[in-house]
Amino acid sequence: MDTSTPSHSLSSEYDFIVIGGGTAGLVVAARLVEDPNVQVLVVEAGDDHSNDPRVTIPAMWPSLSGSELDWKLVSTPQENLKGRTLKLPQGRALGGSSAINSEVFIPPSAATIDAWGKMGNSGWDWSTLAPYYRKSHTLILPDKDTCKHLGLDWVDRQVQGSSGPIQVSFVGVVQDPLSNAWVDTFKTLGHNVTRDPFSGKAMGGYSNPSSVDPRSKSRSYAVSAYIVPVRKQSNLHVVTNTIVKRLVLETTNTGVNARGVDVIYQGKPISVTARKEVILAAGVFQSPKLLELSGIGDPGFLNSLGIPVVIGNSGVGENLQDHLMTGISFEVKDGIVTGDPLLRQEQAAIQAAMQMYTDHKAGPFCAGGIGSHAFMPVVDIPSEDGQKAQEFLFKKYHPKEPHQPFYSFIRSLLEDPNEGSGALLMFLAQLNLHNDPDAKSYLQDLQVGNFLSLGALQTHSFSRGSVHIASADATDAPKIDSRYLFHPLDIEIYARHLLFLERLAQTQPLASFLKPGGRRNHPTAHIKDLDEAKDYIRTTAISASHHSGTCAMMPREKGGVVNERLLVHGTMNLRVVDASIMPLIPRGNLQTTVYAVAERAADIIKTDHHLRM
Numbered sequence: 001m002d003t004s005t006p007s008h009s010l011s012s013e014y015d016f017i018v019i020g021g022g023t024a025g026l027v028v029a030a031r032l033v034e035d036p037n038v039q040v041l042v043v044e045a046g047d048d049h050s051n052d053p054r055v056t057i058p059a060m061w062p063s064l065s066g067s068e069l070d071w072k073l074v075s076t077p078q079e080n081l082k083g084r085t086l087k088l089p090q091g092r093a094l095g096g097s098s099a100i101n102s103e104v105f106i107p108p109s110a111a112t113i114d115a116w117g118k119m120g121n122s123g124w125d126w127s128t129l130a131p132y133y134r135k136s137h138t139l140i141l142p143d144k145d146t147c148k149h150l151g152l153d154w155v156d157r158q159v160q161g162s163s164g165p166i167q168v169s170f171v172g173v174v175q176d177p178l179s180n181a182w183v184d185t186f187k188t189l190g191h192n193v194t195r196d197p198f199s200g201k202a203m204g205g206y207s208n209p210s211s212v213d214p215r216s217k218s219r220s221y222a223v224s225a226y227i228v229p230v231r232k233q234s235n236l237h238v239v240t241n242t243i244v245k246r247l248v249l250e251t252t253n254t255g256v257n258a259r260g261v262d263v264i265y266q267g268k269p270i271s272v273t274a275r276k277e278v279i280l281a282a283g284v285f286q287s288p289k290l291l292e293l294s295g296i297g298d299p300g301f302l303n304s305l306g307i308p309v310v311i312g313n314s315g316v317g318e319n320l321q322d323h324l325m326t327g328i329s330f331e332v333k334d335g336i337v338t339g340d341p342l343l344r345q346e347q348a349a350i351q352a353a354m355q356m357y358t359d360h361k362a363g364p365f366c367a368g369g370i371g372s373h374a375f376m377p378v379v380d381i382p383s384e385d386g387q388k389a390q391e392f393l394f395k396k397y398h399p400k401e402p403h404q405p406f407y408s409f410i411r412s413l414l415e416d417p418n419e420g421s422g423a424l425l426m427f428l429a430q431l432n433l434h435n436d437p438d439a440k441s442y443l444q445d446l447q448v449g450n451f452l453s454l455g456a457l458q459t460h461s462f463s464r465g466s467v468h469i470a471s472a473d474a475t476d477a478p479k480i481d482s483r484y485l486f487h488p489l490d491i492e493i494y495a496r497h498l499l500f501l502e503r504l505a506q507t508q509p510l511a512s513f514l515k516p517g518g519r520r521n522h523p524t525a526h527i528k529d530l531d532e533a534k535d536y537i538r539t540t541a542i543s544a545s546h547h548s549g550t551c552a553m554m555p556r557e558k559g560g561v562v563n564e565r566l567l568v569h570g571t572m573n574l575r576v577v578d579a580s581i582m583p584l585i586p587r588g589n590l591q592t593t594v595y596a597v598a599e600r601a602a603d604i605i606k607t608d609h610h611l612r613m
């Protein structure tokens with residue numbers, strides 16, 4: 001895509017240059033061009049796939065990881081995952097990761113966002129960010145029968161968005177008994193959802209929404225929601241297949257001035273000037289990469305690569321956080337319909353599903369990834385024995401620096417039974433999470449039969465990883481060491497959530513759908529105790545693709561990279577607005593928070609430049 005300018009060529013100057021036409025970048029660009037007096041350039045490395053059915057059809061997301069829409073980044077071998085190298089998908093397309101994600105639309109807890117403020121970010125807490133969650137989306141409820149089937153009596157219109165660009169709906173249907181069984185099973189366990197998750201205070205199991213437009217039954221994402229409505233405006237110029245190689249920085253008496261960017265445009269290197277600001281939205285791995293390539297980072301490290309230091313800040317690329325994810329696939333009883341034939345790419349199933357989708361906008365292609373979700377504490381923690389066990393673990397594994405600054409926040413979240421440390425989910429097909437580095441995607445090596453998968457994620461880990469450039473060459477992939485499970489408390493907590501999946505599978509009514517003695521996804525997927533749970537996690541867990549934190553919003557002396565106005569410390573006009581600014585990872589999936597932060601970033605920038613709001 002190349003919008004706006006008749007000549008289709010880049011101008012030499014714009015007011016704002018947004019690096020990365022991904023989730024956050026497109027939100028900020030679309031909001032800035034609401035002021036007709038500013039000229040905005042968005043530079044995106046990937047292509048425009050907004051007419052690609054793999055992007056628009058909600059159920060096709062598994063085919064995108066590992067495709068040309070993915071940067072295909074990998075972790076270093078992970079010591080605590082038996083030396084495995086994990087694939088870390090990131091969208092390389094207009095819309096970024098919002099073009100390839102699995103559309104789950106889940107808010108964080110208020111306590112996590114309040115913790116951002118307590119980490120030194122004045123003006124950031126749940127009360128100030130919550131309006132931006134609402135601003136970014138519109139929730140559309142299904143008909144009465146479907147609402148009843150999915151147990152949607154918790155929906156609170158006051159906390160949900162009603163006029164925002166991202167269209168949000170529930171993908172469960174009355175024909176599918178399992179989504180109803182999920183809700184009822186949590187009721188059996190006394191863990192049904194306590195209130196609307198968008199209140200920031202919910203716990204328990206519920207039917208979660210997805211970023212799927214219920215009218216067109218298509219993915220609602222940064223392109224369709226934010227850019228399509230403004231793409232013809234003459235003050236917006238979006239270029240795709242164009243890579244930013246470096247920021248052009250100038251040191252002045254009052255701080256570092258971001259003058260523009262060096263890009264490769266149509267195969268040629270050129271520089272473009274920003275009259276007001278450069279806005280980094282290249283994502284959690286590439287925003288810190290561009291800072292380091294441009295001389296903002298740890299001085300010793302930059303010197304070792306021959307990069308002149310512009311601003312010394314050893315926090316750049318540190319504080320990497322993610323959610324690990326694993327699960328167990330259980331064979332279902334004969335006659336229960338699941339998505340397995342589609343995942344196995346059986347031609348008859350694909351043709352039938354495609355026909356239902358194109359003719360009636362119905363059937364399995366309408367559903368995104370996950371429609372059944374739960375926020376849970378470690379279930380035995382509220383008991384007296386559980387309390388003792390938790391206290392013992394906290395004493396035994398009290399962390400040493402550098403984890404100390406986050407420890408008390410995370411510990412307080414874990415100790416609060418209204419917060420929890422685990423997210424559980426149900427996926428109506430088998431999941432092949434035993435992904436060796438050569439495996440293509442979730443679609444490889446799937447077995448015959450029909451399954452449902454129960455998954456568990458650890459929401460707040462004590463471990464922190466890092467991402468740094470591998471060389472001064474902008475085309476080299478960064479070196480990503482997620483350091484999963486580096487802190488020993490993490491596996492203790494995560495194993496308890498995984499073990500709970502076995503109990504969930506034995507609880508009615510979910511249990512009645514599973515084949516007694518049925519197959520599972522892996523010979524070791526029968527978890528009887530904590531040791532087996534730990535081993536299974538180390539063997540199978542993969543990234544949930546929720547990376548965050550590598551340009552953290554925090555004071556510089558605490559390891560921060562941007563301040564509370566999202567300006568890179570030491571600069572006057574260089575901001576970061578994407579998932580990398582989150583100092584503490586949200587407990588759920590990330591996209592709601594990326595949209596909310598970007599909406600707020602746009603307001604901050606407009607205020608600072610006196611633009612039309």
Ligand SMILES: Cc1cc2nc3c(=O)[nH]c(=O)nc-3n(C[C@H](O)[C@H](O)[C@H](O)COP(=O)(O)OP(=O)(O)OC[C@H]3O[C@@H](n4cnc5c(N)ncnc54)[C@H](O)[C@@H]3O)c2cc1C
Nearest residue numbers: 020022023024045096097101102103104244578579589591
């Ligand atoms: C496979 C997958 C599944 C996910 N599932 C979910 C889910 O179901 N629910 C949920 O809430 N979250 C999910 N997420 C997470 C969520 O989508 C991301 O956290 C979020 O989209 C990140 O937004 P961002 O703006 O930080 O980065 P991105 O959206 O990734 O945007 C960064 C953009 O910058 C571009 N770029 C990078 N470097 C350069 C350069 N040098 N020059 C020009 N352009 C550049 C990239 O191509 C990309 O378009 C998933 C993520 C992935 C990858």
